[in-house]
């Protein structure tokens with residue numbers, strides 16, 4: 001894969017219920033990284049989709065008295081529509097019920113058989129349908145006569161059935177070597193340590209087929225077994241590039257994946273099973289797995305089974321999509337859990353969007369419209385305070401690519417909003433409105449620099465709040481096709497003479 005290609009994925013979602021804020025969070029986060037790379041001149045391929053096989057889905061379909069595929073068609077469509085509601089820029093949407101996916105899974109299975117990594121035996125142990133995961137006896141607690149996983153809290157059932165196994169135990173050392181060689185394969189570092197400790201404690205062979213239900217991809221040559229839904233699901237990242245066609249241009253360009261964005265609940269699958277399957281099949285593992293924390297409601301994970309869900313569609317309807325995107329990205333700390341509430345959402349909209357960035361744009365645009373007929377011409381004289389704003393801004397932008405490359409979106413956003421704060425302060429201190437008669441040249445310079453700052457902030461915020469920033473940039477005559485980050489390398493964004501378009505209110509303050 002060339003340096004300039006970037007393949008990024010979200011988890012593929014179980015269509016076992018309607019999408020909620022947790023799903024929205026993973027998807028928006030991945031979208032922000034995808035959009036940032038695009039404006040940094042990468043060829044980006046951004047994938048999302050739905051994970052449609054397994055017992056969890058079969059049971060959900062039965063509950064709805066629908067054939068599983070019909071059931072999946074309905075809910076997968078809701079997830080696909082959500083990509084529009086969330087303003088995701090995904091290039092593809094994969095469903096694991098598609099033919100292209102079946103082909104990949106079959107091929108991967110056959111490779112694992114050929115390499116001698118799969119054998120037939122019997123599984124006896126605990127299984128959580130809700131997590132589609134096997135748990136060891138030491139990961140189980142009993143409450144009121146029922147058994148639960150200590151890892152996820154979900155209920156488990158005892159399973160005994162014929163099963164194919166993947167020789168995960170034989171990959172322990174190779175995985176540890178792999179983590180050691182690829183220091184940033186797992187981010188943030190706390191998650192990496194968690195995984196390394198888990199692997200060091202010893203890995204057991206993994207059951208990779210089930211015989212007690214039918215909704216899944218059949219094991220090639222053995223109809224009694226369906227392939228374990230996680231082996232099936234993880235392969236989506238390859239299927240979307242038309243694997244096993246190794247000469248396919250998508251595969252050649254984009255594999256290995258640059259970044260899988262996932263929640264911490266599915267860390268083991270992505271950082272232990274997935275690289276082990278790939279190494280065994282002699283396919284390069286992905287370059288990075290970034291695991292984010294949970295969206296909490298109070299101090300509980302927001303989830304369907306807990307019934308504490310904030311509906312993203314209702315929030316978008318009431319407050320707007322950029323407002324929701326900004327809030328989620330700002331509020332949830334890097335790699336950690338974040339509690340969200342309507343009150344905090346409203347505070348965030350007022351403080352950062354309406355009073356800070358929105359106010360900066362509005363005050364400068366309306367001043368120029370009312371006093372300068374929408375035209376600003378800059379001279380070559382630069383005052384000390386202008387120089388200071390430029391150098392303070394440079395100091396804040398210097399690290400932004402590094403922050404984004406480490407998926408540290410919170411610190412990235414803090415820096416950008418600080419630039420907006422400094423620019424507002426500069427305008428307050430310089431009082432261009434007092435120079436209208438006395439020093440037009442200086443007034444024009446202050447306004448021009450403010451516009452250049454607005455352009456920078458808008459470009460930097462574009463990955464997070466694409467709709468509003470496009471409006472601002474359009475009024476500065478920057479079409480969305482030409483939004484890019486070359487100013488980080490010292491290029492000026494605006495020409496010396498700027499003609500502004502009109503700009504309507506961007507963010508309504510919430511009272």
Ligand code: MSP
Nearest residue numbers: 011012013014022026051233234262263294295302
């Ligand atoms: N289908 C699997 C993923 C397969 S990827 C090859 C799955 N699906 S899921 O629908 O249950 O959840 C997918 C992801 O949604 C989680 O990993 C996480 O990224 C996100 N979230 C679900 N609930 C969440 C929160 N409350 N908070 C943040 N994200 C969480 O697991």
